[in-house]
Amino acid sequence: MGALKLAPLARPDGMPTHEYAHRRLRQAIMVGSIRPGESLTIRGIAEAMESSPTPVREALRRLSSEGALKVLDNRRIMVPKMTADRFGELMALRAVLEQHGARRAVGHITERQIDRLAEIDRALDDAIARKDKATALLLNQEFHRTLYTANPDQMIMPMVESVWLQLGPFLGIAMEHVAQLYVVDRHQEAIAALRKRDEDAVAAAIAADIREGIGGFDRGAIENLLRLAGQ
Amino acid sequence: MGALKLAPLARPDGMPTHEYAHRRLRQAIMVGSIRPGESLTIRGIAEAMESSPTPVREALRRLSSEGALKVLDNRRIMVPKMTADRFGELMALRAVLEQHGARRAVGHITERQIDRLAEIDRALDDAIARKDKATALLLNQEFHRTLYTANPDQMIMPMVESVWLQLGPFLGIAMEHVAQLYVVDRHQEAIAALRKRDEDAVAAAIAADIREGIGGFDRGAIENLLRLAGQ
DNA sequence: TATTTATTATTGTGATCACATTTTGAAGAT
DNA sequence: ATCTTCAAAATGTGATCACAATAATAAATA
Incomplete structure (x- = not known):
């Protein structure tokens, strides 16, 4: 037991x-x-x-x-075991889903909501500076969620959350083995694009953020981490 | 009760x-x-x-x-009520999700599985000719499912099924009020593209199939149907 | 010592019951 | 007629119990 x-x-x-x-x-x-x-x-x-x-x-x-x-x-x-292939699929899916969500939010989001995004991003930078990985992860999710839910009819959030949830256990492993998270998020880029209502630029920023931001590992790093964790 | x-x-x-x-x-x-x-x-x-x-x-x-x-x-x-906006979001999401799934299947699908797709499509055409809407809908789903699951690590099916499920109740209404389903599916186009391993062409065929195939209504038609059904 | 067998403990499952809340429908008042 | 009041029925919820299947442990065998 x-x-x-x-x-x-x-x-x-x-x-x-x-x-x-x-x-x-x-x-x-x-x-x-x-x-x-x-x-x-x-x-x-x-x-x-x-x-x-x-x-x-x-x-x-x-x-x-x-x-x-x-x-x-x-x-x-x-809890499902992670593999490099599964991780790859999840990240690719995340990119597709969230780019779509970001695009469909551009037409709805208000200046006030964009301000809120900036506010969350400041708190996120702060958490990263404090090396507080857990809250950094949570604030990063809140940033993305706030963006996508600006679209009142949005249907993707449950699916995005599902992907996050499936990534979760692996991120737990990653955070144990990665000394520091040197995160280069693209949130400022996304915010600037939002203010200009430039849909393509917003999508590009989100795609880059997912690829290079928190949890953005290349295949080699994944396989290393999985081996380290004895998966 | x-x-x-x-x-x-x-x-x-x-x-x-x-x-x-x-x-x-x-x-x-x-x-x-x-x-x-x-x-x-x-x-x-x-x-x-x-x-x-x-x-x-x-x-x-x-x-x-x-x-x-x-x-x-x-x-x-x-069962959630349908609105024109919600329907639009669901169809847009379907397109994004399924194009992605189709792309990620191209590298994995075997000739044998493509043959299976052709077989399903023949049965589908048959059902349409018999004006058997219910089985046509089921076979259409089986066609798409068979394609996407050719990728063994695929993670989208639960989400695609979720979207289908949310579209379901409305399709039930639609099938009651639409006399005939004049369906112009793009399955042959998709099959041809698959044999050529042309990822872009496959994605394009799937996108068109979703836009114009079973359940592909324009906004005016949606609003009409919802009004007819007293929603 | 290693392997198999038998016994015990643990676990998932589904029906039932009691309780609090909500809904329903009828009676009464305005 | 319309609205209010109130009792009865229906409903969601969560704990408990019994049962069958699975897993774990001890005993016995090779």
């Missing part, structure tokens, strides 16, 4: 247990605190968050539909 | 109830047999498929994560 350790998380009043379980597990996976290949038990999770199997199972179903977990033939549940 | 009618579906031996419920509801939504705005009750579904609330709830959670269902603030569950 694995003594599952789960970071605590505030529970808003009235939130159902299954949703709370989903949020908490999701966060744990997103920041890579559950190792790929590690198997989870319903009862173990239920005990860890002081509830019962029923709502936990609902949370696990959702997470498996989101690609964060994989249900084996034994019906056992685990 | 709504007397929910659910098309029967064979249940493979040993399949868990929650998965069976998921499959059956999913299929019902995909072919548009549940109207947008129609609300579902857990007990109603459980009764309709002769089981109990527990596994049905798991199925509903998965479907909500897949975008097929929406959980309201009252915690009640319904």
Whole structure:
């Protein structure tokens, strides 16, 4: 039996247990605190968050539909293992999806929202300067999310989040083995392009940001990291 | 209480109830047999498929994560309503996602698999000639799925299926009000491009197929259909 | 010591129940 | 007629239990 350790998380009043379980597990996976290949038990999770199997199972179903977990033939549940090929596909998908999302946001985003992006980027630079990898990752996600959700009818966010979620466990490994994150994000470039309403330039900035920013490793680096982590 | 009618579906031996419920509801939504705005009750579904609330709830959670269902603030569950804007976003997303999937399949697909595509396309033409809209829709999906899954590491299928699922209820409406489906698919074009391993041509064929094929309506047609259906 | 077998513990699963909230429908008042 | 009030029915939710299948551990065999 694995003594599952789960970071605590505030529970808003009235939130159902299954949703709370989903949020908490999701966060744990997103920041890579559950190792790929590690198997989870319903009862173990239920005990860890002081509830019962029923709502936990609902949370696990959702997470498996989101690609964060994989249900084996034994019906056992685990965090999928990463491979260099899978990582490549995920990053390529991220690029396509997010470029699209960025393009479809250009026509909707307000100056005020662009200001908000700049604000998030400042906080992000600050976190990087403090070498606070975890919050840097979160703020980077918030930057992208804020951009894409400027389009009120946007349909990509659940899919983008799914990709982030699938990348999460590997980023957890990466952050353990990479001494410093020397991040060269393209957020300023994106912001400038947004102010000019230049759709192509926005898309280019986002593509470059994904390719070279946080989590942007080349294939060799990936294989190295996977070997180091014994995957 | 709504007397929910659910098309029967064979249940493979040993399949868990929650998965069976998921499959059956999913299929019902995909072919548009549940109207947008129609609300579902857990007990109603459980009764309709002769089981109990527990596994049905798991199925509903998965479907909500897949975008097929929406959980309201009252915690009640319904099929999302369609709008012209939402439809536009979904179709644009479909185009981006599937072009990407097609491109990433070109390097992996075998001649044998291309033959299989041709076979599916023949069956599809046959269904169209018989004016059998339902199977035409299914075969069209199978054509696309077969293409994209030629890439063994492909990560887009769950997302493509999610989009199809969200389009489903509206296609159900469309098929009721559109007398004939005069479909001009671009499958032959795609097949020819695949044999030549011409990635750009494949992507172009898929884009055109989505734009002009089954479910490819212009904005005016959408608004008309939504008005006709009283949405 | 290594391998197989048998026993025990653990796990996923699904039905049931109790509780709180919401919805519904009828009776009454304006 | 329209709106309000209130009781009854329906619904989402989560804990618990029993069962079958799987995994883990101990015992026995080679």
